[in-house]
Structure formats: C-alpha cells, structure tokens
Amino acid sequence: MxxxxxxxxxxxxxxxxxxxxxxxxxxxxxxxxxxxLPPRFDDLAEEVAFGRRWQADLADAGWVAVTWPAxxxxxxxxxxxxxxxxxxxxxxxxxxxxxxxxxxxxxPTLLAHGTDDQKARWLPSIPPARELWCQxxxxxxxxxxxxxxxxxxxxxxxxxxLDGRKVWTSYAQFADWGVCLARSDPSAxxxxxxSFFAVDxxxxxxxxxxxxxLTGEAEFNEVExxxxxxxxxxxxGAPGEGWRVAGSTLSNERGVNPRQLVIHMQHLEELVxxxxxxxxxxxxxxxxxxxxxxxxxxxxxxxxxxxxxxxQRGLEPxxxxxxxxxxWSEMSKRLHALALDVLGPAAPLWRDATGNxxxxxxxxxxxxxxxxxxxAGTNEIQRNVVGERVLGLPREPVASEGAR
Ligand SMILES: Cc1cc2nc3c(=O)[nH]c(=O)nc-3n(C[C@H](O)[C@H](O)[C@H](O)COP(=O)(O)OP(=O)(O)OC[C@H]3O[C@@H](n4cnc5c(N)ncnc54)[C@H](O)[C@@H]3O)c2cc1C
Numbered sequence: 001m002x003x004x005x006x007x008x009x010x011x012x013x014x015x016x017x018x019x020x021x022x023x024x025x026x027x028x029x030x031x032x033x034x035x036x037l038p039p040r041f042d043d044l045a046e047e048v049a050f051g052r053r054w055q056a057d058l059a060d061a062g063w064v065a066v067t068w069p070a071x072x073x074x075x076x077x078x079x080x081x082x083x084x085x086x087x088x089x090x091x092x093x094x095x096x097x098x099x100x101x102x103x104x105x106x107x108p109t110l111l112a113h114g115t116d117d118q119k120a121r122w123l124p125s126i127p128p129a130r131e132l133w134c135q136x137x138x139x140x141x142x143x144x145x146x147x148x149x150x151x152x153x154x155x156x157x158x159x160x161x162l163d164g165r166k167v168w169t170s171y172a173q174f175a176d177w178g179v180c181l182a183r184s185d186p187s188a189x190x191x192x193x194x195s196f197f198a199v200d201x202x203x204x205x206x207x208x209x210x211x212x213x214l215t216g217e218a219e220f221n222e223v224e225x226x227x228x229x230x231x232x233x234x235x236x237g238a239p240g241e242g243w244r245v246a247g248s249t250l251s252n253e254r255g256v257n258p259r260q261l262v263i264h265m266q267h268l269e270e271l272v273x274x275x276x277x278x279x280x281x282x283x284x285x286x287x288x289x290x291x292x293x294x295x296x297x298x299x300x301x302x303x304x305x306x307x308x309x310x311x312q313r314g315l316e317p318x319x320x321x322x323x324x325x326x327x328w329s330e331m332s333k334r335l336h337a338l339a340l341d342v343l344g345p346a347a348p349l350w351r352d353a354t355g356n357x358x359x360x361x362x363x364x365x366x367x368x369x370x371x372x373x374x375x376a377g378t379n380e381i382q383r384n385v386v387g388e389r390v391l392g393l394p395r396e397p398v399a400s401e402g403a404r
Contacts, residue, residue, distance in 0.1 A: 010084065017077075018084050024061055025092040030054075038095045044217060048132075048174045051098025055129040058097075063089070064127040065103050068111065072123035079311050083258045083304075090262035101171060102126040102133035106179045106198075109248045113196070113237045122177065122198065134175035136166045136199060136223060137246065137404075143168070144381050146181070146250075146404040147191040147243060151225060153182035159231040160184070162199065165224055168375075172208045172221040175201045180225075181246050184239050194242030198234045199225070214367040250404050253376040254321035256304045256311070260328050264297050264335060267365070271339050274357050280342040289338050296331045303327055322377070322385040329372035329379060336366040377404050 010018070026033045038054075041047035058064050059073065067082050068074025077085075097103055107126045110119055125131040142148040151164025162182055172178065178199045185193035199206065205228035210218035237245040272290060275281040281290075307320045339362045340347040351360035373379040381403050387393040 010080075014081060014084050017081055018088055021063060021085060021088045022092075024063070025088065025094070028057060028061070029092055029094065031093065033092050035093075037093055044219065045174070048098055048171075051095060052129040052132075054095065055097050055099055055127075058089075058094075059128040064097065064099075065107060068107065068123070068127070072107075072111070072119060073127040079256075080308060083256060083308055086258035087262050090259045090266075093266075096259065097129075098171075098174075099126060099129040099132050101135055101175075102129075102131070102177075105135055105249045105252050106133040106177070108252050109179060109196075109245060110198075110236065112248045113245045115233075117233065118198070118236065131176040132171060132174050134169050134172040134178045134201065135249065136169055136172075136178040136180035136225075137249075138168045139165060140167055144378055144403055146246070147194065149181050149183060149194065151180070151182040152186070153184040153195055153197065153230070155184075156229070159229055160195075160197065160235065162197065162205075162225045162228040162230055165222065167222050168211075168220045169208075169223045170220045172201065172223050173210055173218075177201060178223070179236075179249060181242050184242070188240065191243040192240055194246070195239045196236045196242040196245040197230050198236060199228060199230055200234070203228055203230075205229075214370060215364055250377070251321065254325045256307050257324060257328055258304065260332070261297075261301055261304055264300065264328070264332060267335060267339070268293055268297055270358075271335070271342060274339075274362075275342045278342065278344070278346075278357060280344065286338070286342060289341075293331075293335050293338055296334070300324075300328055300331055319385050319389040322382040323390070325376060326379050326382040326386065329369075332369045332372050336362070336369050340366055 022033075029036075030039075031037055039050065041050065055064060062075055063085060065073055066075045066077040066085050067079065068076075070076050103126055107123060110122055114122070122131070126133065137146060137149070139149050139151065142150065149164075151162060151166065153160045153162050162180065164182065166180070169178070178201050180197045180199045181194055182197060183193050184195035187193070201208070205226040207224040207226065209222045209224070211220055211222055212218045213220065268290075271293070272281070275286060275290060280286045303320075303324050307324060310318075310320065343357060343362060346353075346356045347363070349356040349360065350363060353360070384403065388395050
C-alpha cells in the first residue's frame with residue numbers, strides 16, 4: 001500500500017490480512033459486526049475488566065501491537081498493515097484497547113530505549129493487557145511546557161526516590177506501571193536535568209485520586225508520589241536523558257489515526273440518518289453543514305493517507321503529525337456541534353430521556369470530544385509547531401524550549 005507517493009491502493013496481502021481479521025471478528029465479537037455495540041457499563045472498573053478480557057482474546061489471536069517484534073508479542077508487520085488492522089477494528093465497533101497507553105506509548109518507548117532485560121520483563125505482558133500502563137508526564141504547572149516538570153528524582157542507595165504530583169493521568173487507578181518524567185538534576189538546564197522511569201503503581205507512596213470529567217466519568221487522575229522508591233533497573237535510558245526518551249512517547253501520541261478516521265465516518269453516517277429521521281435534513285443550513293462535514297472527513301482521510309505514504313517511504317513524520325492532530329480534533333468538535341444542532345430541542349437531554357435519538361450518545365460524544373483539542377498537545381501548541389516548523393514564522397520562546 002502507498003509504496004509510491006500517490007498510490008493509494010492496498011496490496012493483495014494487505015486485503016488478505018483485512019479479510020482474515022474481519023473473519024476473526026465476525027466469529028469472536030460479542031456483538032454484531034459493525035452494527036451492534038459493546039455493552040454499556042455504568043461502572044468504569046467493570047468496563048476496564050471487560051476491556052482486559054477483550055484485549056487478551058484479541059492478543060491471543062495476534063491482533064494487538066502488530067508492528068512489534070514477534071519476540072515481544074507482536075507480528076513484525078509494517079505501518080500500512082497496522083493501519084488496515086486499526087481500520088477493521090474500528091469498523092467492527094470494537095472498543096478502544098483498554099491497554100492502549102502500554103501498546104501505543106509505553107511499549108514503543110521501551111522498544112526504542114529499554115535494555116534487553118527491561119524489554120523482556122515488561123513488553124510481553126502489554127499486548128494481552130496482563131499489565132496496564134499509564135503516562136505520568138503532566139503536572140499542575142507542566143502541561144504544554146512539559147520540560148518544566150517539578151517531580152524530583154533523588155539518588156538513594158540502589159535507586160531513586162521520587163516525590164511530586166502528577167495530574168490528568170489517564171487510567172492510573174487501573175495501571176500496574178507508569179512511565180514517569182522526573183527532575184533528577186535540578187542544577188542542569190531545564191530539559192537536560194530530566195530522567196525517565198518506569199514506576200510501579202502499586203509501590204508504597206503512590207496515591208491515585210480519580211478526577212471527574214465533563215462526561216461525569218473519571219478516567220483520569222491526580223497522582224501523588226511521596227518518597228516512592230524506584231530501583232535502578234527501572235530507569236529507562238541514562239540519567240539526564242529523560243527528555244529524549246519522552247520524545248519517543250510524545251511522537252507516538254500524534255500522527256496517522258485510522259481509528260478516529262473510521263469512527264468519524266460512522267458518526268457522520270449515523271448523523272445523516274438521524275437528520276433524515278427527525279426532519280433536520282429539510283433545513284438547508286443544516287444540510288449544507290452536513291455536506292461540509294462529509295468533505296472534512298474525506299480530507300482527513302487524505303491527510304492520513306499522505307502521512308502514511310510518507311512514513312512508508314521511510315521519511316520522518318515531521319510536523320504532519322501536528323497538522324493531523326489539529327485537523328481531526330477541530331473537525332470532530334465541528335461534527336459534534338452539528339450533531340447537537342441536528343437534535344434540536346433534544347440536545348440538552350441525557351440518557352434514558354424520552355424522545356432523545358441516540359439515548360444520550362451524541363451529547364456524551366459532544367462533551368467527550370471537547371478534550372480532543374487539549375490531550376496529546378493542545379491545538380495552540382500544534383499551531384505553534386505548524387507556524388514555526390512549516391511556515392517558518394519566528395519562534396515563540398516557551399514553546400521552543402520545552403513544549404510537548
Ligand atoms: C482527556 C485527557 C487525557 C489526558 N491524559 C493524560 C495522561 O494520561 N498523562 C499525562 O501526562 N497527561 C495527560 N493529559 C494532559 C494533557 O497532555 C495536558 O492537558 C496538555 O498537555 C495541556 O496541558 P495543561 O492542561 O497543563 O494546559 P496548559 O499547558 O496550562 O495550557 C493552558 C492553555 O494555555 C495554552 N498555552 C500554553 N502554552 C502555550 C504556548 N506556548 N502558546 C500558545 N498557547 C499556549 C494552552 O493551549 C491551553 O489552552 C490529558 C488531558 C486530557 C484532556
């Protein structure tokens with residue numbers, strides 16, 4: 001697929017892979033392929049337990065972390081094959097992997113910077129969700145300006161002692177391990193004094209407090225680290241190299257996004273049906289916005305293909321990752337705002353209300369996707385990156401020094 005710049009066709013092998021996965025999903029999904037939905041849970045812990053079982057089955061059949069080396073539970077497949085796998089999983093309406101932080105962020109970082117012992121110890125338990133990971137990067141005063149982290153790592157006998165406060169740590173309440181950026185040398189320049197650790201989330205001194213989000217759910221947390229002992233063999237990379245190691249984690253947060261691509265195509269199809277059913281389609285202004293949403297989703301598809309094509313040719317992803325993140329998050333917010341306008345008087349309703357198409361799912365999605373322009377680097381930061389690195393505008397000092 002995409003071997004040449006404009007070749008957007010998949011190869012017969014990639015189509016076979018797609019068919020293979022589709023066949024597996026049709027016989028293993030606990031809901032109807034592409035139509036039914038995973039069960040709806042009122043309790044996040046139940047949802048996570050269900051997600052762990054589902055991910056274990058998927059990994060058992062070889063459909064998780066397909067780009068990883070086979071020795072660590074992957075299949076040594078390429079990026080285009082992974083794109084096909086992610087598209088198919090989303091098309092089947094499989095839930096997002098509960099262990100995605102391990103699979104997409106911590107795992108690739110350990111593959112790039114971990115020792116052989118660290119890889120052998122941690123990687124095999126990530127694809128089957130035997131161990132879940134979280135990302136202990138952001139702090140109350142270090143989000144966009146990530147290199148400003150204040151959590152300290154003090155040298156002690158046999159390892160390090162970590163003290164500080166992390167925030168917005170997704171799934172920390174269920175995680176077994178966390179990748180953590182901490183300041184090991186306060187006298188060094190801002191991003192030279194950082195080190196990267198794997199923290200045992202069950203260790204004494206780790207206190208996790210869930211934070212309630214706009215949706216009423218509590219996926220992310222505040223994490224207090226008080227005299228947490230981290231042995232030497234849990235330091236990833238050399239002391240002082242934390243910023244470089246964290247760069248691997250951050251670069252995996254953006255870029256091609258087959259899952260969001262398929263999800264937004266599905267959202268749009270459902271929205272057009274809802275508009276037809278409730279009469280909103282007869283309103284010219286709404287019809288025009290639906291057409292605009294269709295154009296935007298198709299453009300997002302082309303942006304994805306262009307980036308994938310570049311990666312396939314062995315080129316660096318470059319600032320395209322920022323353009324993609326910026327584009328899909330803004331597109332998503334517009335699409336979900338349109339959904340509420342299509343719902344009209346039903347827009348303020350929630351689950352279990354009568355006369356509410358989607359039973360609250362549109363309202364929840366509108367709330368949820370407000371976060372898309374904040375996580376994985378805010379859109380203002382993405383605009384800085386595009387401005388500075390694509391358009392060549394003058395650099396903004398804070399963003400250039402330590403921005404994620
Ligand atoms: C749903 C969700 C899940 C998350 N999960 C995790 C997680 O698991 N682990 C983790 O470590 N973090 C996580 N985060 C945190 C996320 O990465 C940060 O919220 C993000 O980096 C922004 O940091 P901040 O919230 O501290 O905002 P700040 O950095 O304080 O920014 C506040 C505002 O100022 C703007 N701003 C800041 N600097 C600049 C600049 N230089 N130029 C222009 N504008 C600027 C920002 O765009 C923003 O609008 C999550 C966030 C969300 C919303």
